[in-house]
Amino acid sequence: MKRFLVLFLSAILLISFASCTAPADTGNQGGKTPKDSKYFFKVANKDNYAVKIDADMADVLKALGEPLQYFEAASCAFDGLDKTYTYAGYVILTRPDGKKDYVNSIQLTDDSVQTPEGAYVGMTPDAVKGIYGKPTEETETLLSYTDGNTTLNFILKDAKVISIEYLPA
Amino acid sequence: MKAAAKKWIKFIASAVIVVVTLSLLQMLLMPKYSVDGPVEGAFVAEYYGEVKDHDVIFVGDCEVYENFSPIVLWRDYGINSYIRGSADQYIYQSYYLLEDTLRYETPKVVVFNVQALDPKREAEAKEAYNRMSIDGMKWSPAKIGAINSSMLEDEQFLDYVFPILRYHSRWSELDKTDFEYMFKSEKVSHNGYLMKVGVKPAENVPEGKPLHDYKFTEKARKHLDMMVELCEKNGIKLLLIKAPSLYPYWYPEYDQQVAQYAKEHNLTYINFLDETIQAETGIDYTKDTYDAGLHMNVEGAEKLSEWLGKYLTENMGLTDRRGEAELAACWEDKIAFYEADKKAKYEEYEKNIEAN
Numbered sequence: 001m002k003r004f005l006v007l008f009l010s011a012i013l014l015i016s017f018a019s020c021t022a023p024a025d026t027g028n029q030g031g032k033t034p035k036d037s038k039y040f041f042k043v044a045n046k047d048n049y050a051v052k053i054d055a056d057m058a059d060v061l062k063a064l065g066e067p068l069q070y071f072e073a074a075s076c077a078f079d080g081l082d083k084t085y086t087y088a089g090y091v092i093l094t095r096p097d098g099k100k101d102y103v104n105s106i107q108l109t110d111d112s113v114q115t116p117e118g119a120y121v122g123m124t125p126d127a128v129k130g131i132y133g134k135p136t137e138e139t140e141t142l143l144s145y146t147d148g149n150t151t152l153n154f155i156l157k158d159a160k161v162i163s164i165e166y167l168p169a
Numbered sequence: 170m171k172a173a174a175k176k177w178i179k180f181i182a183s184a185v186i187v188v189v190t191l192s193l194l195q196m197l198l199m200p201k202y203s204v205d206g207p208v209e210g211a212f213v214a215e216y217y218g219e220v221k222d223h224d225v226i227f228v229g230d231c232e233v234y235e236n237f238s239p240i241v242l243w244r245d246y247g248i249n250s251y252i253r254g255s256a257d258q259y260i261y262q263s264y265y266l267l268e269d270t271l272r273y274e275t276p277k278v279v280v281f282n283v284q285a286l287d288p289k290r291e292a293e294a295k296e297a298y299n300r301m302s303i304d305g306m307k308w309s310p311a312k313i314g315a316i317n318s319s320m321l322e323d324e325q326f327l328d329y330v331f332p333i334l335r336y337h338s339r340w341s342e343l344d345k346t347d348f349e350y351m352f353k354s355e356k357v358s359h360n361g362y363l364m365k366v367g368v369k370p371a372e373n374v375p376e377g378k379p380l381h382d383y384k385f386t387e388k389a390r391k392h393l394d395m396m397v398e399l400c401e402k403n404g405i406k407l408l409l410i411k412a413p414s415l416y417p418y419w420y421p422e423y424d425q426q427v428a429q430y431a432k433e434h435n436l437t438y439i440n441f442l443d444e445t446i447q448a449e450t451g452i453d454y455t456k457d458t459y460d461a462g463l464h465m466n467v468e469g470a471e472k473l474s475e476w477l478g479k480y481l482t483e484n485m486g487l488t489d490r491r492g493e494a495e496l497a498a499c500w501e502d503k504i505a506f507y508e509a510d511k512k513a514k515y516e517e518y519e520k521n522i523e524a525n
Contacts, residue, residue, distance in 0.1 A: 069373045069375075070373060071372075071375050073416050073461070074460055074463065076209070076231050076298070078297070086375065139381065139382075141382065142382075153381070155381050162379050163379040
């Protein structure tokens with residue numbers, strides 16, 4: 001009998017510790033440890049300042065200055081705001097983690113800006129492949145390249161790039 | 170013989186002690202959503218304490234539980250309704266919450282908010298939201314279905330059966346509240362409606378960025394089919410709505426898919442973002458939202474509910490039940506709670522404005 005109880009309690013404890021991972025009561029993805037990626041955006045009119053996925057937005061704001069437009073949305077039920085900073089030709093979205101905000105996507109919206117490698121909105125898919133090579137994923141509406149912590153997506157419509165986006169991989 | 174019986178009694182008594190101890194520990198360690206937040210985690214369980222005789226059941230996320238007031242539906246139209254909402258509720262959770270509801274009652278109308286079909290939602294699913302939709306459900310095949318359809322790669326079924334396995338690390342955070350609310354919870358909603366006050370006009374709401382694929386996922390479509398089938402089987406009218414939340418962006422491509430689906434299945438689809446309907450509801454995004462267009466404040470929710478109450482009465486065959494004495498008495502208490510909550514929230518809001 002005692003043996004059974006000891007075994008039962010041990011099993012419960014074992015299962016408890018085996019399933020001990022991050023707490024369930026957090027709504028945020030958290031700040032990821034930045035890993036180098038060859039894909040990032042450089043802002044030409046800001047001394048080629050590099051905006052990278054998972055970067056601290058406070059540093060980015062210091063370098064880029066105030067955006068043309070700003071929008072914030074509370075995440076459902078949890079504290080913290082998803083923030084949208086709109087600059088001329090590109091949009092940066094952040095995700096919260098504690099008191100900090102981290103870059104969660106960079107979208108190039110028109111041809112007034114381009115990637116450091118020279119791709120821009122309006123380009124043909126073949127021209128993109130000429131610059132970046134074989135994509136990690138390719139469909140009629142997407143050319144996708146992943147490296148390190150970043151995925152670089154080219155959204156296509158009518159055989160033209162209509163949006164370029166840097167996202168967490 | 171006697172010795173064997175004694176042995177069995179001891180065995181059973183020991184087992185009972187172990188089970189009771191673990192159950193108490195589990196109750197202690199579970200988050201106390203109703204008092205320690207996020208309050209949205211308390212909604213699902215709150216339903217079970219209700220008298221279950223509703224004409225209308227809403228299923229969905231914050232776009233229903235912050236945008237529609239069952240109090241107004243009763244007060245002005247005599248419609249007895251309840252919102253089975255939870256934060257970031259995914260369509261498969263809406264389906265199983267409906268299935269769970271049908272164990273207790275069969276409403277005449279089910280209102281489903283189609284934002285839950287947004288493929289981005291599914292891709293960004295989080296355990297914390299799964300927990301808020303599922304932990305509060307009573308055990309049934311519906312809860313098992315909800316768990317199986319919701320579990321992320323790193324989640325375990327056993328963790329839902331024995332939440333102590335998931336929440337045991339809370340032992341170091343335990344405070345007085347955890348002991349005080351081990352066996353009880355505070356009422357936080359008004360028939361599932363979460364009241365918000367204050368005004369933050371909708372400005373600079375970003376348009377949706379272009380997507381490479383706008384199609385709803387197979388999983389989402391499958392659960393929508395299941396919901397349609399479940400409603401048909403139970404003689405329930407299913408009403409699809411898109412609440413007037415401006416963000417996350419509701420793409421025209423999503424809208425077309427829902428409209429097409431509704432046409433194919435002979436369902437009604439109301440998009441509250443439509444300009445004509447918006448004019449009819451009288452929603453003013455400079456006054457009726459507390460968070461820049463994501464959700465309505467109480468004035469906005471009341472306007473929407475006025476419009477919906479009229480629509481349900483005129484088009485879905487619902488009748489005024491305010492003449493039912495027992496039900497009317499029950500709603501009198503609910504209205505008193507609603508008005509008191511509104512007063513308290515306005516006082517707090519005004520105090521905060523003065524302080525800032």
